[in-house]
Amino acid sequence: MKRMGLAASALSVLAMAQGVQAAEIAAADDPANAVEAVVVTGEKTARGLQQTVSSVAVTTAARIERENIQDFYDVVARTANMSETYGKTGFTIRGVSNSNVSGGGTGGLATVYVDGAALPQEAVYGGPLEMWDIGQVEILRGPQSTLQGRNSLAGAVIITSANPTYTPQFRARANLASGDELVYAIAASGPIVADQMAFRFAVEKKDSDGFIYNPNLKRDMDAVDNLYIRGKLLLTPSALPGLRALLTYAHNDRDSGYEFTYSRTDRPDYYDHRIDLSGDPSRTKTKTDILTADIAYKLSDKLTLNAIASFNAVNTDATIDFDMAPAHSSYGTRAQTTKTDSQELRLNYDGQRLKGLLGAYHATRDARDLSSSLTNVPFPRATLVSVLTPSLLSGVGNPTPAQQAAAAAQASAFANLYVASLPVIPVNYSGSQPSTIKTSAVFADATFALTAKLSLLGGFRYDHEENTGRSAQTASFAGTYPTPASFGPYASYVAQVNAFVAGMIAQANASAPEGTREFNAFLPKFGVKYQWTPDIGGSLTAQRGYRSGGSTVNQARSSVAAYDPEYTWNYEAALRTAWLDGSLTLNANAFYTDWTQQQVVVNLGLNAYDSEVRNAGKSHLYGFELEVAQRLTPRLSWYVSLGHTRTKFDDFKVTAGALVSDLSGSEFPYAPHWTAAAGVDQRWDNGLIAHLDGNYRSNAFSEADINQARTALIKKHLVFNGRFGYERARWGAYVYGRNLLNATYSQYTRTDIPVALLSEPRIIGLTLETRW
Known part of the structure; x- marks a missing residue:
């Protein structure tokens, strides 16, 4: 009855549509057959997709609407050479994880930017990644270190929300779906002062029970309660011609299951009846605040000065049941706070032969990481x-x-x-690892036309970083030591081994003083571009990628282990073509990346927690992306994308005490060899609409291992989605399906406990929307 009442409320929203004006639907109302014009902004200048040599996959607002894209991970599934990692907790670009490849390194490898603010890694799971009222998502594949700096060795994600308009607009949507999911959303935009000041406001509230139930706790383990609020203010004062200022504030409050929410696999029909038996709730609460000021002033017809300042704070509180058993025996909490502020000043030049930019950047990131736990350490x-x-x-x-x-x-x-x-050693643990990272850089990027067809490409970044961190932790034995009486002839050894156990725990009960490390990197880029015809062009580029060094805490030894930066050289060829008067585009990129000084985790042998990061790896990867799109008529369009990636560790040795495991030859985790996506969209004059798309991921591995194919295989899978409905100028009603054929696969399977991260089940939903 509760859901019926909410659905009735959704219907009442549609009744507000009297007297409103139609929203623009680009694919349906454009009389031309040209493929939707796309402007790429992620390279810090506005440039058409066909003129961009970097491998960029762009998801526009029109595509978000057509394909019912609801969150960032829907974009991941539809993008060539991208995949999810560990469920919807991260992603790979060209086989390289946004966090790390081999478990090493504390800085990310691909940064997500939301309205100009670089989000920390923990926000990739619980941050503001819903697609309501989003203007565009850009996936830049390959190193972006020249323009983006640290944490962009694999690429970058640029999410930009819809901007204010001087024409009044209003949208409201209600969505009801499987998993007892209910979503309400509104967005409004319009002028405050005609042609000088405009606003935009968007809100989305999402509630879902999810699909995993815990009969012990009598609660849904993957339930979601999410509130996203965003406001934007646009200033173009007539008193200062050429000035444009955009102010953005966003707040996201998310209460959801723990980022790794497993289901039992020792039950019949475990895909259809997902059960968790933990005795303690595993939940994650994340609050994100973003404030951005983007100011541009046109100094002349060729020169524009940009100043961008941003601040974001991400607070995460998590509770975790480690053994996922009914007993209250192994659990913990973790609280993380990350505050980032950045400033960038950039001068863009747009001349006839020379186009480019010169900029300076500074950012400070303060992070606090507090954890406490009762942990059962497997006896070494x-x-x-x-x-x-x-x-x-x-x-x-x-x-x-x-x-x-x-x-x-x-x-x-x-x-x-x-x-x-004593099969496990119960340890009471608490730790604090604060850190501060300060980054300063100067950078430049330019294109110089030698002739009407041949251009030189170049750029550089000089990056300086100060990385400060310390560690404080306490550990104590939380169990009962074995007594000599039950060991017969070995009784004399018991006291000695009890002391050995106590010594291991005591070794973790200490603090590491604050230390600062500095890193400097010069990151060049160079290449050539040739335009055979106005519709066919190609390029060759080489670019250095970089992730800074740092320090990690060895919990078993309570020590801070330092490691150095890692680098890549990326070599790339690009082809951009348009055919049939622009109605068909075919674009491709091919790449080869050489990776040295790779940061990997090594275990030193005391126990499972005796691990630290070292520069112990070398690897390479290569592949291509091919993307085709066509608008056959103003109301019928289709697309196909294909990605291929091969990854290989050339030198990767992991030490555990006296045992050395050589993982050379293994592949990167979550790096399928083939990814593909295709979709078709049809709109009829009578108001009916239909969209169908599918995406494919070939076999991949969930971890780097000697026996990857046996222990860590993620089977290939093909997922279909559809959206069908009826719309008029002022309202629309739609039904949709995600994973229509109910494809089943595991993203990660534990070997110590019969649990796994299962694929999303089939979801059927209803959407009601009004547009003013």
């Missing part, structure tokens, strides 16, 4: 044997091989008994 049996064996030979001056073998066998036999008595 191999470490115990290696420690105990020499002590058994301490009274033997020069032991023979037979004596060494006997001591090892005795140590192994005792270890079996001890580990049976």
Whole structure:
């Protein structure tokens, strides 16, 4: 009854449509057959897609509307050479994760910008990534270090919300879908002072029960409660011709399941009946605030001065059940606060032969990371044997091989008994790892036309970073030590091993003082572009990518481990073509990337938490993207995209005590060899509309491992989506389906517990919308 009442409220929204004017629907109302004009802004200058040599996938507002794209991860699924990682918690671009490839490094590899603000990694799961009233999403594939700096070695994502208009506009939408999902949204825009000041306001409220139920806690584990509010103010004062100022404030408040929300796989029909048996709730609450000022002043016909300042704060509070068992035995909390402010001053020049920009940038990011937990650490049996064996030979001056073998066998036999008595080590842990990163840079990018057809491309960035961090943590034993009485002839060893366990915990009970590291990087880009005809052009470019070094906390040793920057060289060829009077475009990029000084996680052998980041890797990747779009008539259009990526670790060794695992030859996690997407959109004169699209991901691996195909395979999958409805100038009603054929696959499967991150099930929904 509750949902019926809410649906009735949604219908009442449509009744407000009396006397309103029609919203513009570009694909339906444009009399020309030309493919929708796209302007790319992610390279800090406005440039047509056909004139952009970087590999850019652009999702416009019209496409968001046509394809019922609801959040950023819908864009990921439809983009060539992109994939989700660990469910909707991250993504890869050309096989490179936005966070890291091999577990190493604390800085991201691909930054998400929302209205000019660079979001920290934790916001990629719980931040403002809904697509309501979004103007455009740009995916820049490949290193963007020259223009974007740190954390853009894999690429960058530019999300820009719709801007204020001097013409009044209003939209309202209600959406009801599977998983007991209900979404209300409104957006309004219009003038405050005619032709001088305008506003835009957008709100979206989303509630969903999700699909995973916990019978122990009697609650939905992946339920979502999300509120997104955004306001924008545009100033173009007549007293200052050439001045344009855009102010944006956005707030997102999200309460959802923990970012890794697993389902049991030891139940029949576990895709259809998703169950979690945790005894403690796993939830994540994220609050995000973004404030941006973007001011441009046209100094002359050729020169424009831009000043962009932004501030964002992301606060995340998470509770986690580590063992996902009914017992209240292994759980924790984590609170993260990241505040980022940045300033950029840029001069853009648009001449006949020379076009380019020169800029300066500074940013400060303050992060606080507080965690506490009761954790069951798996007992390091191999470490115990290696420690105990020499002590058994301490009274033997020069032991023979037979004596060494006997001591090892005795140590192994005792270890079996001890580990049976204490299979996990319960540890009470609390830690604090604050850090501050200050980044300053100067950068330039330019195109110079040598002839009417041949142009030189060039750019550089000089980046300076100060990375300051420290660590404070406490750890204590939270269980009961084994007593000698139950060990028979091995009783004398118990006290020694109890002391060994206490020593390991004590080693983690310390602090690391504050330290600062500085990094400098010169990041050049150069290339050539040739325009064979007005509709056919190509280019060759080379660009250096970069991720800064830093420090990570080794929890087992309570030490801060420093590591150095990593670099790539990316070599790229691009082709841009338009055919049939612009109604058909075919664009392609091919790339090869060489990666050195790769940051990887190594384990030093004490236990599972004795890990730190080192520069221990080398790898390469190559592939291509092909994207075709055509508008056959003003009301019928289609597109196809194809991506291919091959990744390989050339040098990747992981050390765990005396054991060295050589992972050279393995592939990057979440890097399918093939990605593809296709869609068709039809609109009839009588108001009926139909859209169908599909996306494909070939087999991939969920982690870097010696036996990837056996232990970490994500099977290939094909997902279809559709949207069908009826619309008039002032309102529309639609039904839609996501994953129409109910494709099933696991994004990640645990080997220690029978749980997995399962694919999204089939979803059917109803949308009602009004437009003024």
